[in-house]
Amino acid sequence: MPGPIGDSSYYTAPFNGSWDRVWKVNKAEIEEWLMNPRKVSPPQSVLDWPAHGDVSFGQAANLAPFVDVDGDGQYDPINDFDYPVIKGDQAVYFIFNDDARIFSFAPEEKLGIEIHGMAYGFDCPEDTALNHALFMEYTLFNRSSEDYHDFHIGSWTDFDLGNAQDDYVGSDPLRNLVFGYNGDNYDQDGGGITAYRNNLPAQGIRLLKGLSLANDATDNMPSVSFGGNYNGFGMGDGIVDNEQQGMHCFWGLGFNAGTPGDPGPDFLQNAQHHYNLMHGNWMNGVPMTYGGSGYDPSNPQAIECRFMYPDSSDTVHMGTAGVAAPFWDEESAEILPGDRRGVFSLGPINLDAGASNSFEIVYVFAQKMNDRKGAVLKMKDYSDHLQELFNAGTTSCGDFNVDLTYLATGIQNTDGSTF
Ligand SMILES: [Ca+2]
Ligand SMILES: [Ca+2]
Ligand SMILES: [Ca+2]
Ligand SMILES: [Ca+2]
Known part of the structure; x- marks a missing residue:
């Protein structure tokens, strides 16, 4: 089933449905935003990035990886200019697990494994x-x-x-x-x-x-x-x-x-x-x-x-x-x-x-x-x-690990200080 492992009471159809998706992020979009973050809004894909689980649902606090520009442990692209860790020119992230589904053939065989996948490629x-x-x-x-x-x-x-x-x-x-x-x-x-x-x-x-x-x-x-x-x-x-x-x-x-x-x-x-x-x-x-x-x-x-x-x-x-x-x-x-x-x-x-x-x-x-x-x-x-x-x-055509720290380190706070 899609999504992270959590308390089984949340394994409902609408809850599972909200995780039944992928997150597609383009390197060029992140670059365009981070080169001028005061004027350019973060791409929707960056805003949507599933960096954190909901611990009140029993999910892990950290899910999809991100660059924590200000080092506060919280993914906040709007205020901190934090951004997803991706590979290649375009990456597609997804999360699934074997806990939310009852296997008809073997309900006792769930392992409690959560898998995070990243598909990526180069142009x-x-x-x-x-x-x-x-x-x-x-x-x-x-x-x-x-x-x-x-x-x-x-x-x-x-x-x-x-x-x-x-x-x-x-x-x-x-x-x-x-x-x-x-x-x-x-x-x-x-x-x-x-x-x-x-x-x-x-x-x-x-x-x-x-x-x-x-x-x-x-x-x-x-x-x-x-x-x-x-x-x-x-x-x-x-x-x-x-x-x-x-x-x-x-x-x-x-x-x-x-x-x-x-x-x-x-x-x-x-x-x-x-x-x-x-x-x-x-x-x-x-x-x-x-x-x-x-x-x-x-x-x-x-x-x-x-x-x-x-x-x-x-x-x-x-x-x-x-x-x-x-x-x-x-x-x-x-x-x-x-x-x-x-x-x-x-x-x-x-x-x-x-x-x-x-x-x-x-x-x-x-x-x-x-x-x-x-x-x-x-x-x-x-x-x-x-x-x-x-x-x-x-x-x-570029590195596997997208390194945009040269952009992020130049990002200034409104008071002129840098992170
Ligand atoms: Ca942060
Ligand atoms: Ca060894
Ligand atoms: Ca054939
Ligand atoms: Ca060795």
Whole structure:
């Protein structure tokens, strides 16, 4: 449900409705206002920014981040010229939680997690990869009184590239990248839509920043064992406790494919089903295995794996805990193209009561004429470029973190003093 966690008596339809929205903020609008704040009114998006919860409703005092120009702890754009902390040229903020909703399948399974999301992008025609990229930052808050261990979070993606009936999915574990692409070399119109036709698409989702590992006064080393985070960030770099996890697993499947562990059209009926998928198992708890459709419980020789359809990208066999495994994609497995869903997951981490953690992904897109696999390679290159920009914190069209302190520090009070 939308909104922050609070006292359940406030989880009413009108209350939830007031949070059933997003907050869209443009960097240029903030700049225009802060350059002349005595004459220009704050943009409505800045006035509306959900900086604070209502503590009398049991909500957290601080929600969406802001620059507190006068340092008084209160978001006041009109008098203090406080302004939202955003990224990129345009950011869209939203808040949702798993507490306000009673899950019909498992009412006891609420975790009390509040999630703050920021989608953002850059207006940058000179950089094709960046101009078409959508960045997503998610911050998780454990508002419950429970300490959680082996916590996973996953993202469900229904790729539907143009014509949704002829797609494939794949993964590149070392890049922290999962993707959809066309399963044949022509994306024909259908279902009332104009498809990509010869200009074949590849849609990727790359983890740019993983969940932070708990501090242990150790520069944790990468390892290809399950849970070893060979694809993590900051592993073995000489810096203590900057480590973040890489992607944990990728599960991809055709809708209604008929595999016994396949969620099918009535997918994911209880909390255990969700957890199984995010842990690297099928819905029924059978471990994902390497090759074929990834489901082979009758074969005792089957190699347990975490990432489906990595083709030959997993050069260190991280997805099979170091066990050498051959090329594997949907085509080599002789699976017909079709409608595809995918889940990538993060974790496991400990998420203690009151703690938070965050991760960041980018949706990256590329096309190539008459060459569906070429589109995948191009998309992978784009994703490398975006990771480099993200790591550097800057692009040819501005920084990731919008820093307007040079404007705000020049703001004067009516008595002539500056904040
Ligand atoms: Ca303030
Ligand atoms: Ca397609
Ligand atoms: Ca480190
Ligand atoms: Ca560490």
